Amino acid sequence: MSKRDKRVINPKKYLPLIKEREYFYIGFEIKKETEGLLKDLGFSPNLLTGETVLPAVVGPVSEFNAEGKEKVCKDLPKETVYYPREWSVTDWGGYEHTGVSYIAYERYPRELVPPPSLELQILEKDGKKIIISKKFKKIDSEYVEIKHAMNLFLEIFKDMQILKDDLTTAIKTKVIRLNWELLPPGVNPWKRVGDQVKKIAQGNSSGEKAMIAERFKQIEIYQPDQVAIGLGGFAGYLVFGFKDKNIYLLESLRYGNATYIFGTDWQTLSQMTKAEILQNNLHTRRIIHSDNWDTEIKQLFK
Numbered sequence: 001m002s003k004r005d006k007r008v009i010n011p012k013k014y015l016p017l018i019k020e021r022e023y024f025y026i027g028f029e030i031k032k033e034t035e036g037l038l039k040d041l042g043f044s045p046n047l048l049t050g051e052t053v054l055p056a057v058v059g060p061v062s063e064f065n066a067e068g069k070e071k072v073c074k075d076l077p078k079e080t081v082y083y084p085r086e087w088s089v090t091d092w093g094g095y096e097h098t099g100v101s102y103i104a105y106e107r108y109p110r111e112l113v114p115p116p117s118l119e120l121q122i123l124e125k126d127g128k129k130i131i132i133s134k135k136f137k138k139i140d141s142e143y144v145e146i147k148h149a150m151n152l153f154l155e156i157f158k159d160m161q162i163l164k165d166d167l168t169t170a171i172k173t174k175v176i177r178l179n180w181e182l183l184p185p186g187v188n189p190w191k192r193v194g195d196q197v198k199k200i201a202q203g204n205s206s207g208e209k210a211m212i213a214e215r216f217k218q219i220e221i222y223q224p225d226q227v228a229i230g231l232g233g234f235a236g237y238l239v240f241g242f243k244d245k246n247i248y249l250l251e252s253l254r255y256g257n258a259t260y261i262f263g264t265d266w267q268t269l270s271q272m273t274k275a276e277i278l279q280n281n282l283h284t285r286r287i288i289h290s291d292n293w294d295t296e297i298k299q300l301f302k
Contacts (some may be wrong), residue, residue, distance in 0.1 A: 008150040009144055015162060018138045022189035023165040026133040026149045028109045030122070038131070041156065042178055043122065047129060052121040054233035055276065059143065061155040063173060065134025065148070066233030066274065068115035078106040084211035099211045102290045116148050116232075121175070125167060132163065137197060178180045179215045179234045180270045183227045192226060204253070218294055219249065222301050226266055234274065241266050247300065250277065259293070261285040261300065 013028065017023045030038065032046065039045055042053035050214040057063045082102040120131050133149045134141055152195050153160035195217065205211070219240050226241030226248075248269060250260040262269060262285040269277065276282070287296045 002019055002288045006047075006154060008147055010156065011147040011150055013252055014139055014150065018162065018164070022138050024138065025135055025136050025163040025165075025167055026146075026153055027161045027163045027167075028153055028159060029063070029161070030129040030131060034157065038122075041120070042235075044178060047122055048176060049122055049124045049129065050174050051178055052175050053118060053120050053158060053178045053231070054119050054151070056232045056235055058116070061148070061151045062233070065116050065118055065152055068275070069113045070110040071113055073109045073111050076109045079105055079109050080104050081290065083206040084205075084289070086207040086210040100207060100214055104290075114147065115273075116273040117275045118145075118152060119177075119179075119273075123167070130163075135165070162163075169250065177271070178237075179231055181229045181272070182233055182266070183229065185225055193229065215251065215259070215289070215293070218297055219251075224249075228266065228270065233284045239266065239269060242301075245301065250283070258289060259287045259297075263286065 014040045015024070028034075038047060041052050041058075053061055054058075054066055057066055082104055084099065084100050085103050086100055090097060097194040118133060120133065123130055123132055128176060133153070136146050136149070149281070150160055222242065223238040223245055226239070229238040232236035238251045238253075240249040240251070242248070243265075246263050246265075248262040248264065248266060250262060250269075260277075262282065263284045264282065272282075285300075287293055
């Protein structure tokens with residue numbers, strides 16, 4: 001069954017061939033002309049069976065899927081947040097000095113609506129490669145997530161198929177997750193990280209770009225032995241690992257204005273969805289991006 005509408009409002013009407021409480025998938029057959037799109041989403045150039053990614057942002061549905069969204073809580077008292085502003089002055093000797101100041105302002109608190117973090121997987125069925133969603137069950141409690149998945153496929157592929165549960169016969173392959181790239185140890189990661197930062201931060205203000213550069217310069221002092229770069233829908237997230245101290249710093253170029261500190265190992269972090277990382281209070285500490293950020297990072301490594 002195929003659907004080519006732009007947006008799904010009522011997912012029930014697209015499931016006439018699926019019985020109540022029956023399992024099914026949402027899918028899309030990979031064609032030659034769509035292989036480039038799949039690579040942009042985060043899949044490898046080889047499009048191997050079993051590859052699984054959180055798809056990169058291509059529109060509002062995939063942005064919500066990867067990033068979640070913020071709800072303004074006007075029923076709560078305002079809070080103080082900080083906005084980075086780059087400054088530059090020239091001294092009496094003609095030398096220019098630059099830096100970043102944090103401007104405090106008041107706003108209503110934001111509550112994060114967690115991202116669905118729906119991953120897509122490549123499978124092979126009857127000699128053809130297809131992209132599928134997770135397995136769904138046709139029950140009322142799953143219709144919100146089903147609707148989201150349908151709209152995600154329509155936004156990315158402009159098409160979708162409803163696939164019955166017998167597709168499970170094809171799911172006998174090892175899952176290959178491509179959400180993170182762990183850089184090789186012993187190799188200076190800063191050029192690779194810098195390229196990623198420049199790409200993601202293109203839409204940021206000059207103050208935000210300067211703030212990002214200052215943070216990474218400070219982290220570099222402590223020589224992380226593991227650096228992981230987010231791919232696909234995790235683009236803009238970086239993890240800096242310090243194994244001896246059991247410290248893992250999660251930095252985001254898009255979400256929030258804080259550094260999240262984890263004590264868990266990298267392998268555990270890399271298997272989590274973004275919703276789990278951001279919402280389950282798994283971090284041991286949260287360091288706000290403010291004038292005290294440098295001081296708190298120094299205390300962390302004492």
